[in-house]
Amino acid sequence: MEKTSMAKIGSEMFEVEGKNLEAAQELKRPSLSFGKDAVRRLKKNKMAMASLWILGILIFMSVAGPWVSKAVSGHTYRRQDLSQQNQTMFMNNKRSLKLRKNQVLKYKKYTYTPRKTKLTFSRISLKGTGKIAFQVGKESEYAFQGDKKEYMLEIETQSGDNIASIVSKLNEASRKLLEEDPDFRGVTFKKQGNKLVVASQGDSWFNTRYWLGTDEFGRDIFTRLWEGGRVSFLIAFLSVMMTILFGIIYGGISGYIGGKLDIVMMRIIEILMVIPSLLYIILLLTVMEPGMKPITIVLAITSWMGTARIVRGEVLRLKHSEYVIAAETLGAGTSRIIFLHLIPNIMGPIIVNMTMMIPRMIFAEAFLSFIGLGVPAPFASWGSLVNEGAKIFTQSPHQLFIPALALSLTMLAFNILGDGLRDALDPRLRK
Amino acid sequence: MLKYILQRVSYALVTLWVIATLTFVLMQVMPGDPFRDEKMSPEIRRQLYKAYGFDKPVIEQYGIYMTNLLQGDLGTSIKYQGRKVQNIIKASFPKSFSIGWRALVFAVSFGLVFGIIAALNHEKVWDYAVIFIAIVGVSVPSIVMGPLLAYVFGVNLGWLPVTVDETQISMILPSLALGLGTLAFVSRMMRTTTLEVLRQDYIQTAKAKGLSRSQIVRRHIIRNAIMPVVTILGPLCASIITGSIVVEKVFAVAGLGEYFTTTILEADYPMIMGITIFYAVLIILSMLVVDIAYGIIDPKMRATAAKGR
Numbered sequence: 019m020e021k022t023s024m025a026k027i028g029s030e031m032f033e034v035e036g037k038n039l040e041a042a043q044e045l046k047r048p049s050l051s052f053g054k055d056a057v058r059r060l061k062k063n064k065m066a067m068a069s070l071w072i073l074g075i076l077i078f079m080s081v082a083g084p085w086v087s088k089a090v091s092g093h094t095y096r097r098q099d100l101s102q103q104n105q106t107m108f109m110n111n112k113r114s115l116k117l118r119k120n121q122v123l124k125y126k127k128y129t130y131t132p133r134k135t136k137l138t139f140s141r142i143s144l145k146g147t148g149k150i151a152f153q154v155g156k157e158s159e160y161a162f163q164g165d166k167k168e169y170m171l172e173i174e175t176q177s178g179d180n181i182a183s184i185v186s187k188l189n190e191a192s193r194k195l196l197e198e199d200p201d202f203r204g205v206t207f208k209k210q211g212n213k214l215v216v217a218s219q220g221d222s223w224f225n226t227r228y229w230l231g232t233d234e235f236g237r238d239i240f241t242r243l244w245e246g247g248r249v250s251f252l253i254a255f256l257s258v259m260m261t262i263l264f265g266i267i268y269g270g271i272s273g274y275i276g277g278k279l280d281i282v283m284m285r286i287i288e289i290l291m292v293i294p295s296l297l298y299i300i301l302l303l304t305v306m307e308p309g310m311k312p313i314t315i316v317l318a319i320t321s322w323m324g325t326a327r328i329v330r331g332e333v334l335r336l337k338h339s340e341y342v343i344a345a346e347t348l349g350a351g352t353s354r355i356i357f358l359h360l361i362p363n364i365m366g367p368i369i370v371n372m373t374m375m376i377p378r379m380i381f382a383e384a385f386l387s388f389i390g391l392g393v394p395a396p397f398a399s400w401g402s403l404v405n406e407g408a409k410i411f412t413q414s415p416h417q418l419f420i421p422a423l424a425l426s427l428t429m430l431a432f433n434i435l436g437d438g439l440r441d442a443l444d445p446r447l448r449k
Numbered sequence: 450m451l452k453y454i455l456q457r458v459s460y461a462l463v464t465l466w467v468i469a470t471l472t473f474v475l476m477q478v479m480p481g482d483p484f485r486d487e488k489m490s491p492e493i494r495r496q497l498y499k500a501y502g503f504d505k506p507v508i509e510q511y512g513i514y515m516t517n518l519l520q521g522d523l524g525t526s527i528k529y530q531g532r533k534v535q536n537i538i539k540a541s542f543p544k545s546f547s548i549g550w551r552a553l554v555f556a557v558s559f560g561l562v563f564g565i566i567a568a569l570n571h572e573k574v575w576d577y578a579v580i581f582i583a584i585v586g587v588s589v590p591s592i593v594m595g596p597l598l599a600y601v602f603g604v605n606l607g608w609l610p611v612t613v614d615e616t617q618i619s620m621i622l623p624s625l626a627l628g629l630g631t632l633a634f635v636s637r638m639m640r641t642t643t644l645e646v647l648r649q650d651y652i653q654t655a656k657a658k659g660l661s662r663s664q665i666v667r668r669h670i671i672r673n674a675i676m677p678v679v680t681i682l683g684p685l686c687a688s689i690i691t692g693s694i695v696v697e698k699v700f701a702v703a704g705l706g707e708y709f710t711t712t713i714l715e716a717d718y719p720m721i722m723g724i725t726i727f728y729a730v731l732i733i734l735s736m737l738v739v740d741i742a743y744g745i746i747d748p749k750m751r752a753t754a755a756k757g758r
Contacts, residue, residue, distance in 0.1 A: 129607050292464045293471075294732045296691045297725050301475055304713055304721055381590045388592040388695060389710045401592065408596040408699060412604050422593040430588035 056366070059442040066438025069431035076428055080251055083244025091227060093238035095245035096396040102236040104414045107229065110135070110222035113154045113169075113203065121148030122175050122184060123214070132413055136217040143212075147175045150184070154205060154218060169195055169202055185209050230420055234410060243420060246398035250425075253314050253399070254379035258372055260318035265325025266368070270356040272326070273333030284330070287323045295320040299382065303391045310393055313386060317379055328371055332364035366443035373436035377429040384425055400425040453744050461737045468729045472722050473514055477507060523723030528715050534723030538705060542727075545693050545704035548613070548623050553689055556628035557635055561678065564639020565671065571644060579636055586633020591692045595626040595699035613702045623700040627692050631685050635678060642674040649673075679743050683736030690732055 050058070060066055087093045112135040117128075126141040155168030173187045188207040195202045204219035225231060230239040272283040299316050306312040336342065337360065345359050361368075384401025386392045392402050400421050407418030498504045505513070517524070523534035567579035589597075602622060603611035610619040646652065647670065655665045697706035705724060712720040 127607070288460070289464050289467055292460075292733060292736065293468055294687050294691060294729055297728050298471070300713065301472065301721065301725050304716065304718075305475055305478070377588070384590060384592055385695065389698065390714050404592050404596070408592070411596050411600050415600055418596050418600070422597065426589045426593055429590065430584065433584065433588050 052366075056439075056442045060438055063438040063441065065434050066442075069435040069438070072427060072431045073435065076247060076424065076431075077251060080244050080247030084241050084248070087229070087238060087241040087244075091238075093228075093241045095237065095242045095398055097237065099232070099236035102228070102232050103234055104410075104417070105225055105228055105232045106414065106416050107225055107231050108222050109225045110220050111203065112218045112220035112222075113205075115205065115216055115218055116153045117151075118153045118170070119149050119151035119172065121146055122150040123181075125214070132415055135220075136215065139214040139216075141212050142181065142209075142214050144181065147177050147179070149174050150188070152188075152205065152216065154202070167199075167201055169199075171195060171205060181209060181214075185214070231414075231416055233406060233417055239417065239420060242398040242403060243400075243424060246400045246403050246421060247424065249310060249393055249397060249399040250380050250383055250401070250428075253310060253317065253383045254376045257314045257317040257321075257379050258375045260314070261322045261325055261375060262368060262372055264318070264322040265371075266329050266361055268322065269326035269329025269331075270333055270361060273330035274337055274352065274356050274360065276334075276337075280330075284327075287326060291323050296382065296385065299386065300389070300391060303386065308391065308394045310397075313383060313392065317382055321375065321378070321382075325368070325371055325375070328367055329361075329364065332367055333360050336360055336363055370436060370440045370443055373432060373439050377432040377436075380425070380428060380432075400428075450744065454741055457737055457740045457744075461733050464733055465730060468733075469515065469518055469726060470511075472726055473511055476718065476722055477510075518726070523726065524719035526712075526717055526720045528712060528717040528720065534720055537708060537720070538724065538727050541703065541705045541708050544613075544702055545697065545706055548620055548627060548696070548702060548704070549689055549693055551620055551624040552628035552631070552693075553686065555624055556631035556685070556689075557682070560632045560635025561639050561675065563632070563636035564678075565643055565666070565674070567636065567640040568643030568647065568674075569666070571647075576640075579640060583633040583637040583640075586629050587637070589629075591626060591630060591695045592699075594629055595623075595696050598622050598626050599699060611700065613700050623696050623702060626699065627689060627696045630692065631689060634681075634685065638678050638681065639674060642677045643670060646670050646674045676743075676747055679739070679746065683739035686735035686739070687732040690728055690735075 084095065112133070114134040115130075115137050116134065117137070122145060123139065124143045124145040125139040128137055128139045130137045149172060151170055151172035153168065154171055155166075171188070171191055173184070173191050175184055175187070179187070185207045192202075192205045192207070196204045206217050206219060208215045208217075228238050228240065230243060233239055233242065268283065272280045299320050302316045302320075303312060306316070333356070342355060342359055345355050350359070380400070383392065383399060384404060387399050387401030388405045388408075390405075392405075393399050403421035404418060404425060407415075407421060411418040495504070521535055523538070526532050526534055526537060529537060563579045563582065567576045570576050599611045599622060602609045609622050610616075611622065613619045613623055652665065652669055655669050660668070693704070694706035694709055696702070697704045698710050701707070705727075708720070709724045709728075712724070
């Protein structure tokens with residue numbers, strides 16, 4: 019049955035359309051080079067693209083930020099104004115509070131906001147009768163930098179008073195003080211369950227002069243943040259460049275020449291890799307003068323081993339490929355083969371390695387600044403800013419959080435971008 | 450097996466020698482010297498040089514230094530006059546250690562559990578939660594994590610003490626701060642290896658045999674997935690040891706790390722050298738122990754050893 023139906027189809031039933039070799043050769047889609055393909059795959063990775071944007075913004079701000087703040091309000095990273103210390107992004111004129119006298123209330127403990135504008139006493143109960151007084155204004159521990167006025171809010175209780183009546187008496191005293199002097203701005207007392215919340219009143223407004231506030235010396239944090247970004251990025255980029263350069267030379271020679279030389283060179287790397295590098299960075303830096311140059315150099319000379327290993331591995335993989343043999347046959351020299359034939363073909367892993375190294379360098383620099391071996395004093399880096407902020411974060415947490423956020427965001431973005439680049443550039447992971 | 454252990458030990462010994470020599474060379478090429486006081490008269494300086502043995506030829510100094518090292522003598526501190534460096538280490542290290550081991554245990558145990566949970570719930574909510582923790586933990590450096598935890602739990606919520614004393618509760622925050630990065634790393638790695646194991650044929654076989662889910666997890670998945678994680682325990686110890694330098698500064702632990710940071714600023718060279726060597730020895734020893742332990746635990750390694758390789 020099948021056979022007969024097949025036989026019916028003869029060649030006369032077909033019509034020759036004519037040969038068109040050119041049309042057959044024509045490419046329906048544009049050809050993709052390796053680089054273009056990698057970019058296409060990277061673009062599909064939303065997280066990596068977001069990281070790229072974040073990094074772009076951070077780097078742009080590190081370049082432009084100090085100029086902008088210099089042009090707009092004349093701040094530089096080292097200009098101090100001791101009358102303007104420890105300001106926040108949003109200024110407020112709430113007065114600080116302090117319990118001065120207390121014969122009345124018993125409480126378990128009290129918590130306070132960084133500037134002590136709000137105190138919370140937990141598990142309050144009556145202790146006795148007598149005076150209770152709050153000091154409001156400059157003499158308290160962390161005063162608002164303003165009019166330098168201070169007030170004492172004091173009441174005396176009688177034996178019949180309970181907590182509710184004490185609270186209303188305190189509120190009444192506050193109202194009286196406010197009537198006498200509007201600059202007092204008021205303090206409210208509130209009983210919430212068995213807690214007493216004492217909060218000073220006032221306005222808040224955006225700090226137009228210092229956008230991100232000031233540090234303990236009255237220096238502009240916005241300027242110092244981006245100035246610090248410059249230092250951190252510059253140290254990281256330069257040290258990674260040096261690392262890559264040395265890694266390529268060492269790994270290329272070791273992998274291409276091979277034999278006994280390779281064994282010796284790899285043994286050296288194995289030993290160097292076991293040495294805890296951070297300790298030796300510290301040791302080297304105690305020897306050298308502090309500054310950007312020694313940090314960059316020390317970071318580079320203690321971290322090239324990983325790159326060298328990767329380069330060696332890739333070179334070993336590629337050195338018997340046809341194009342290398344062809345180049346050898348044509349009489350190309352060793353260095354020509356390594357640097358013109360092999361290295362361009364292993365740029366993928368090298369770029370991934372670079373992206374992964376940068377956050378490590380930024381971290382190492384921050385670590386060094388944190389323990390006091392970073393860039394010297396008036397200069398800023400993200401590590402030294404975090405260090406300065408960490409000293410006084412109970413009073414003004416923003417001085418810690420702003421550089422900490424910048425530092426963490428940069429490391430996060432580089433890590434995600436590194437992962438994305440590895441997926442995009444590594445052909446072995448293609449599905 | 451013996452050959453493997455011998456090889457590891459000899460590597461460690463060579464590395465220790467390199468470190469000791471490198472430290473000595475650095476001490477020699479150092480431009481300044483510990484007695485930087487300009488008012489000091491030359492006689493006193495000469496006396497001090499003699500007392501610290503700086504007047505002898507370099508080779509002889511190296512010999513003395515190495516023999517002292519072998520006897521566990523790390524020299525005398527300049528800042529803490531008359532105190533031997535090894536005695537200072539002996540006094541302060543237990544505090545660092547008590548935080549360090551807690552951090553390591555916390556990081557490894559929770560990291561393993563998180564990694565397994567993530568892999569078993571691949572591409573579900575728990576998986577993404579663990580990936581998020583892992584990325585944040587790796588990216589937020591300890592110098593940020595320490596003050597951040599201190600602020601949130603110590604100052605803002607007031608739940609935990611910010612400075613360390615003898616109590617257990619005061620060690621929670623520093624151990625957390627020290628361990629979180631490691632936890633992130635372990636959970637990420639455990640997740641990857643578990644996913645790898647889940648794809649293996651023997652898991653299919655186990656399912657086909659009718660083993661219960663918990664039996665498969667316990668007998669097949671964990672046992673196979675945990676091996677690569679064991680290999681990175683050595684470097685993890687190293688990162689916890691160097692991380693302790695930061696964390697001790699943040700939480701005012703009077704441990705070795707804090708001594709280290711203060712002596713760096715004071716340029717107390719014998720102390721810096723001594724503590725560096727001590728840290729290096731500690732790190733290399735922990736790596737050695739992990740390497741050997743791995744060789745003993747891993748059935749594949751045991752098998753190759755039994756064949757007499």
